[in-house]
Amino acid sequence: xxxxxxxxxxxxxGVGMTAFGKHPDRLAADLAAEAILGALDDAGLRTVDIxxxxxxxxxxxxxxxxxxxxxxxxxxxxxxNVENACSSGSTAIYQAAMAIRAGAHDxxxxxxxELLSTKFRGALAPDExxxxxxxxxxxxxxxxxxxxxxxxxxGTTPRMLAxxxxxxxxxxxxxxxxxxxxxxxxxxxxxxxxxxxxxxxxECAPVSDGAAAVVMVSAGKLxxxxxxxxVRLAASALRSGKMEVGLPDMTVEDLTWRTAEAAYQEAGLxxxxxxxxxxxxxxxxxxxxxxxxxxxxxxxxxxxRVERGEASLGGRLPVNTSGGLLGKGHPLGATGVAQVIEIxxxxxxxxxxxxxxxxxxxxxxxxxxxxxxxxxxACTVNILTV
Amino acid sequence: xxxxxxxxxxxxxGVGMTAFGKHPDRLAADLAAEAILGALDDAGLRTVDIxxxxxxxxxxxxxxxxxxxxxxxxxxxxxxNVENACSSGSTAIYQAAMAIRAGAHDxxxxxxxELLSTKFRGALAPDExxxxxxxxxxxxxxxxxxxxxxxxxxGTTPRMLAxxxxxxxxxxxxxxxxxxxxxxxxxxxxxxxxxxxxxxxxECAPVSDGAAAVVMVSAGKLxxxxxxxxVRLAASALRSGKMEVGLPDMTVEDLTWRTAEAAYQEAGLxxxxxxxxxxxxxxxxxxxxxxxxxxxxxxxxxxxRVERGEASLGGRLPVNTSGGLLGKGHPLGATGVAQVIEIxxxxxxxxxxxxxxxxxxxxxxxxxxxxxxxxxxACTVNILTV
Numbered sequence: 189x190x191x192x193x194x195x196x197x198x199x200x201x202g203v204g205m206t207a208f209g210k211h212p213d214r215l216a217a218d219l220a221a222e223a224i225l226g227a228l229d230d231a232g233l234r235t236v237d238i239x240x241x242x243x244x245x246x247x248x249x250x251x252x253x254x255x256x257x258x259x260x261x262x263x264x265x266x267x268x269n270v271e272n273a274c275s276s277g278s279t280a281i282y283q284a285a286m287a288i289r290a291g292a293h294d295x296x297x298x299x300x301x302e303l304l305s306t307k308f309r310g311a312l313a314p315d316e317x318x319x320x321x322x323x324x325x326x327x328x329x330x331x332x333x334x335x336x337x338x339x340x341x342x343g344t345t346p347r348m349l350a351x352x353x354x355x356x357x358x359x360x361x362x363x364x365x366x367x368x369x370x371x372x373x374x375x376x377x378x379x380x381x382x383x384x385x386x387x388x389x390x391e392c393a394p395v396s397d398g399a400a401a402v403v404m405v406s407a408g409k410l411x412x413x414x415x416x417x418x419v420r421l422a423a424s425a426l427r428s429g430k431m432e433v434g435l436p437d438m439t440v441e442d443l444t445w446r447t448a449e450a451a452y453q454e455a456g457l458x459x460x461x462x463x464x465x466x467x468x469x470x471x472x473x474x475x476x477x478x479x480x481x482x483x484x485x486x487x488x489x490x491x492x493r494v495e496r497g498e499a500s501l502g503g504r505l506p507v508n509t510s511g512g513l514l515g516k517g518h519p520l521g522a523t524g525v526a527q528v529i530e531i532x533x534x535x536x537x538x539x540x541x542x543x544x545x546x547x548x549x550x551x552x553x554x555x556x557x558x559x560x561x562x563x564x565x566a567c568t569v570n571i572l573t574v
Numbered sequence: 575x576x577x578x579x580x581x582x583x584x585x586x587x588g589v590g591m592t593a594f595g596k597h598p599d600r601l602a603a604d605l606a607a608e609a610i611l612g613a614l615d616d617a618g619l620r621t622v623d624i625x626x627x628x629x630x631x632x633x634x635x636x637x638x639x640x641x642x643x644x645x646x647x648x649x650x651x652x653x654x655n656v657e658n659a660c661s662s663g664s665t666a667i668y669q670a671a672m673a674i675r676a677g678a679h680d681x682x683x684x685x686x687x688e689l690l691s692t693k694f695r696g697a698l699a700p701d702e703x704x705x706x707x708x709x710x711x712x713x714x715x716x717x718x719x720x721x722x723x724x725x726x727x728x729g730t731t732p733r734m735l736a737x738x739x740x741x742x743x744x745x746x747x748x749x750x751x752x753x754x755x756x757x758x759x760x761x762x763x764x765x766x767x768x769x770x771x772x773x774x775x776x777e778c779a780p781v782s783d784g785a786a787a788v789v790m791v792s793a794g795k796l797x798x799x800x801x802x803x804x805v806r807l808a809a810s811a812l813r814s815g816k817m818e819v820g821l822p823d824m825t826v827e828d829l830t831w832r833t834a835e836a837a838y839q840e841a842g843l844x845x846x847x848x849x850x851x852x853x854x855x856x857x858x859x860x861x862x863x864x865x866x867x868x869x870x871x872x873x874x875x876x877x878x879r880v881e882r883g884e885a886s887l888g889g890r891l892p893v894n895t896s897g898g899l900l901g902k903g904h905p906l907g908a909t910g911v912a913q914v915i916e917i918x919x920x921x922x923x924x925x926x927x928x929x930x931x932x933x934x935x936x937x938x939x940x941x942x943x944x945x946x947x948x949x950x951x952a953c954t955v956n957i958l959t960v
Contacts, residue, residue, distance in 0.1 A: 246636060250632060250657065250659045250943065250944060250950075251657075251944055251950040251951065251952060253814075254814045254949050254950045254951065254952060255949060255950050257814070257949060258816075258949025258950065259949075262949075263816075264813060264814060264815050265813070265814055266811075266813055266814070267658075267812075267814045267952065268658060268669060269656065270655065270657075271655040271657060272654060272655060273636050273637050282654070283654060283672075286669075286673055286678060287672055289676040289677070290672045290675040290676035291675070291676075292675065426653075426654065427650060427651070427652055428643070428649075428651055428652070428653045429649065430644075446650065557637045558636060558637055558641075563641060563643060563644025563648075563649055564637040564641050564644065565637065565640065566640060
């Protein structure tokens with residue numbers, strides 16, 4: 189399989205997102221429009237400059253992208269709606285990059301959007317054809333099993349897992365666009381309601397609404413526009429696979445590693461070059477298995493390292509400086525784009541109180557899909573550099 | 575906006591589809607797998623040869639493509655689910671072509687799938703936020719208004735519109751994979767139940783299940799494989815816009831023309847070069863406004879020309895030789911891929927009783943989206959040549 193890099197570089201020159209949280213009074217199209225117009229403003233471009241768009245979402249219905257761009261006053265373009273479960277927004281970025289690399293377009297938009305709070309009460313509706321769901325193996329149950337296995341195998345403690353959630357809630361408290369504004373201590377996490385033992389309420393991603401968008405350009409267009417705050421998309425990889433729920437070891441994220449390996453190869457660098465990462469922490473344990481799957485920390489050691497502060501702001505390799513899904517919120521389709529936005533802000537030195545000093549290389553990781561033990565999971569890894 | 579053609583050619587070397595019709599006993603993933611394995615068999619390739627896939631569908635839920643490829647025994651690839659309403663399958667082709675043009679992949683799969691019969695009773699559920707739907711402006715009503723306007727403006731008669739449906743049902747009777755097997759005379763169409771005056775039952779596309787898939791390769795890979803039945807994808811265009819329900823003239827398909835214009839330019843040919851066309855005949859009148867929007871027949875004249883046999887098999891420019899949506903059936907996501915399959919079969923000279931003699935250039939057109947008067951419609955035009 190050939191890499192997707194090709195001769196043309198791809199650069200992010202504008203980012204925009206809504207506040208993540210509950211927006212029951214708004215339409216998904218309006219949220220998308222706010223993010224899109226924010227990204228255009230940040231890029232110093234007008235609506236007519238956009239040549240094509242990709243819009244990621246999961247539950248927003250037919251022609252979401254057309255409605256969202258329409259609400260932003262953008263009309264007539266090639267627009268493609270993409271869905272890859274929780275990787276939908278990052279897949280929009282992947283496809284938008286592909287179009288630039290094809291030479292088809294020079295200025296493109298990738299957007300992610302989801303309005304969940306008015307569609308679901310409490311949790312996402314399980315798929316009725318899903319046998320695992322029918323026997324009670326919902327997402328929290330799947331991740332609780334992984335947590336138990338990680339504890340059994342590596343001596344991970346509930347307190348270490350709670351430290352992941354506490355770190356992300358703290359980071360979120362420094363992010364004006366995050367859903368959660370208040371730091372939560374490890375003790376507070378552990379005192380929270382048990383959702384699926386050993387995972388407490390604060391260790392599970394919330395129901396969120398929001399949208400995020402990025403403007404991406406070709407190397408040629410970047411030179412023409414002369415933007416100085418551009419961040420290079422050094423790799424954008426997508427792979428699919430099964431969710432690891434069975435043998436030999438459900439704590440090993442084979443799919444995450446296969447995707448990361450493709451991205452590292454495309455970017456021409458390895459895990460040792462990554463200075464900060466946004467990863468798909470839909471549950472506290474998920475951040476651990478993903479970071480280990482990306483080989484950013486040694487297998488089995490991540491929760492203990494978090495407890496020692498290594499993944500915190502100021503630590504060796506900060507993870508989810510934005511607050512992650514646990515702190516910033518998780519509007520499914522918007523998540524992958526918002527992760528890339530955090531990396532872009534960090535690499536521009538515009539992350540404010542969350543700034544990682546001298547950040548030059550960051551990674552964003554998403555994965556999601558059905559719990560059932562069949563092929564049904566999508567994973568993306570985007571690597572950005574300045 | 576630059577064309578999407580670039581230096582590499584894109585070729586279709588394998589096609590496969592299920593019978594269209596009612597498959598209430600099957601899963602969407604199984605239908606997709608049947609189409610995919612058929613396309614691979616036709617291409618003389620194995621499952622491991624596929625490098626990436628795009629899967630179009632509208633109502634099949636999360637990670638449909640991953641489930642469909644999984645059911646076909648294909649694992650681990652970059653897979654992207656795309657949705658553009660009734661243009662979802664053709665958008666999968668558009669994206670797959672983009673990946674080849676980007677140099678990212680040499681052998682890719684585009685698939686479309688939809689299982690509607692067990693999800694909906696009678697008709698698609700309208701979107702509850704859709705004001706036009708709330709006041710009764712459902713799809714049949716929208717198209718009935720267009721038919722009335724066409725009648726008013728050009729002297730089109732109900733009999734002429736019925737001739738479109740009769741032609742397509744006849745073509746379907748020659749297509750072993752079509753949902754409808756029996757020719758229906760113009761009088762029988764006119765004697766049918768009125769759905770939305772002047773549109774009778776046979777003038778409205780049915781609820782259908784089915785899947786369709788094509789294998790596409792780069793020029794370099796084609797040379798390496800040495801396949802002799804390859805058909806070139808000379809253009810693949812995608813545009814969005816509003817559905818024409820208002821002033822100045824709802825019979826004029828501005829969006830279809832804008833998309834076609836891009837495709838003609840990309841292929842380096844004009845409407846006069848097209849020898850046969852598959853167009854989105856969700857209603858009899860829709861075939862007329864689309865064919866006129868594509869400029870394949872003069873504006874206002876198409877229904878009368880159909881009555882005179884010009885668009886029939888053996889006519890000047892046959893339209894919907896496959897049976898179209900009215901005769902072959904309309905499993906939403908599968909439709910755009912199945913249209914391309916019909917063109918491929920015709921250009922290969924493998925269309926049997928439906929064969930258009932010496933066919934060298936064919937066009938496939940899809941469009942669909944929300945009825946409401948906002949941006950929410952996607953249109954695709956694919957042009958194929960040998």
